[in-house]
Amino acid sequence: MGKSALRDTTEQGMHRADFNNASRVRPTRGAPPSLPRWVKVLAIIALVLFVVFLLLRFTLIPYIHHVSGQTGLGDQTPLTSVIVSGGQLV
Amino acid sequence: MILPPRLRKFALTVHVIISVGWLGAVVGFLALAIASLPSRDSATVRAAYPAIEVTVWWVIVPFAFASLLTGLISSLFTPWGLFRYWWVLVKFLINVFACIVLLQYLRSLNAMADMSGESVAHASGALLFLLVATVLSVYKPRGMTRYGWRKQHAQHQVGTTEAALASMHERSDPSVQEAAIK
Numbered sequence: 001m002g003k004s005a006l007r008d009t010t011e012q013g014m015h016r017a018d019f020n021n022a023s024r025v026r027p028t029r030g031a032p033p034s035l036p037r038w039v040k041v042l043a044i045i046a047l048v049l050f051v052v053f054l055l056l057r058f059t060l061i062p063y064i065h066h067v068s069g070q071t072g073l074g075d076q077t078p079l080t081s082v083i084v085s086g087g088q089l090v
Numbered sequence: 091m092i093l094p095p096r097l098r099k100f101a102l103t104v105h106v107i108i109s110v111g112w113l114g115a116v117v118g119f120l121a122l123a124i125a126s127l128p129s130r131d132s133a134t135v136r137a138a139y140p141a142i143e144v145t146v147w148w149v150i151v152p153f154a155f156a157s158l159l160t161g162l163i164s165s166l167f168t169p170w171g172l173f174r175y176w177w178v179l180v181k182f183l184i185n186v187f188a189c190i191v192l193l194q195y196l197r198s199l200n201a202m203a204d205m206s207g208e209s210v211a212h213a214s215g216a217l218l219f220l221l222v223a224t225v226l227s228v229y230k231p232r233g234m235t236r237y238g239w240r241k242q243h244a245q246h247q248v249g250t251t252e253a254a255l256a257s258m259h260e261r262s263d264p265s266v267q268e269a270a271i272k
Contacts, residue, residue, distance in 0.1 A: 032240070036233030039176050042222070 093167040101167070105160035109227075112153035113220045119145050120213035127210070142209065146199060154192055158185045174238030177226045184223045188216060 093101065122145060126138035161182065165172045173179055195212050234242070 032236045033234050036176055036231065038231045039180065039233060042180065 091167060092169060098164075098168050101160060101164045105157065105164045108153055108156045108160055109220075109223075112150065112157050113217075113224065115145060115149040115153055116213060116216045116220060119150060120210065120217060123209035123213045127207070143199065146196070151192065151196070154185075154189050158189055161185055171238065171241070173235055174241060175230075176233040176235060177229075177231050179235060181223050181226050184219050188219050191215070 092098075119142065122138045122142045126135050126142065128135065162172065164170075165178050165182070170178055172182060191212070198208075
């Protein structure tokens with residue numbers, strides 16, 4: 001029983017140490033914390049990816065649809081094959 | 091409510107296993123999506139579509155939602171909380187976003203003949219998001235949200251008040267004073 005109690009205490013202590021080390025919790029007083037730099041960087045990257053996605057969605061894909069319609073590939077050939085396998089455009 | 095340490099460890103283990111499974115399934119899905127590109131051998135392309143469907147429905151979808159659920163348990167019932175630390179919150183947002191995109195993808199899964207390139211894009215995006223989530227889990231970058239800061243501040247004040255009250259009680263208790271004199 002003593003060993004079990006000791007192990008429990010040790011596990012709790014290890015968890016607390018892990019929590020404190022990992023989060024690097026410091027007693028914060030005064031002004032609330034500002035947005036961390038890594039969150040800003042991640043947000044900018046996400047925004048850029050979103051803009052790229054929108055550009056592809058509204059410019060490239062309609063263009064591919066248009067091209068595949070002109071070539072008469074229609075529904076028989078996947079649209080992506082025009083890009084991937086270099087389908088005949090004319 | 092905070093779980094006891096053993097249950098906490100168990101919940102975390104389940105969450106890690108499921109999340110790793112999800113990551114592995116997405117890598118497999120990416121391989122199948124690349125194999126199903128029209129430039130490949132037509133037999134491989136035909137075989138890849140059912141494999142993609144099975145992988146998505148039987149592995150990726152259950153693992154994605156199980157990861158979300160176990161992540162919620164691991165955060166809400168531990169001192170980390172869900173909205174206290176930026177890395178937990180960002181991981182949660184990534185998980186929710188991945189589940190929404192996955193649901194959108196399921197709607198168009200039947201029209202697979204026209205979307206092999208889209209599958210590659212989906213798999214690549216999912217892999218990127220899951221890798222970011224994994225890095226966040228391992229490094230746990232610092233940064234507390236305003237909500238977390240307020241909570242910590244309130245707990246600190248409660249702790250200080252309780253300590254002061256206990257100290258006053260000890261001073262006013264005659265038995266404690268006698269024990270101290272002896």
